[in-house]
Amino acid sequence: MSFKEFKNKKIIKILTNSFVLISIPFIIWMLFFDENSYLVHRKFDLEIKDLENTIHFYKNKIEEDKATIKKLEDSLQLERFAREKYLLKKENEDIYIIEFDTLKK
Structure with missing residues (x-):
C-alpha cells in the first residue's frame, strides 16, 4: 500500500465518521441558516x-x-x-x- 492510498483511506475514514457527518451540516446550519x-x-x-x-x-x-x-x-x-x-x-x-x-x- 502506497502513501497516497493510505492517505486517501485515512481521509475517507475521517469523512465517514458519524461525528463528522453530523457536525459538518450542523456547523453549516449554524453559520448560514439559523436565526x-x-x-x-x-x-x-x-x-x-x-x-x-x-x-x-x-x-x-x-x-x-x-x-x-x-x-x-x-x-x-x-x-x-x-x-x-x-x-x-x-x-x-x-x-x-x-x-x-x-x-x-
Whole structure:
C-alpha cells in the first residue's frame, strides 16, 4: 500500500465518521441558516457600530450647542447672533445683504 492510498483511506475514514457527518451540516446550519447565524450577528454588529457613531456625533453637537448657549449669555453676543443667523434688526435700521457671485462663468 502506497502513501497516497493510505492517505486517501485515512481521509475517507475521517469523512465517514458519524461525528463528522453530523457536525459538518450542523456547523453549516449554524453559520448560514439559523436565526442566530454568523451573518445575522455581523449585521447587528455593523448596526451597533453605526449607532455608536451616531451617538458620538450627537454628543459632539450637544457640546457645541452648550458652548454656544454659554457664549450667548452675554447680551452683545446674543444680539450679534440674532443679527447674523436670523437677520433681526433694531427699530429705524436698514439691513443690506450683499451676496458675491462665486460661480465661474
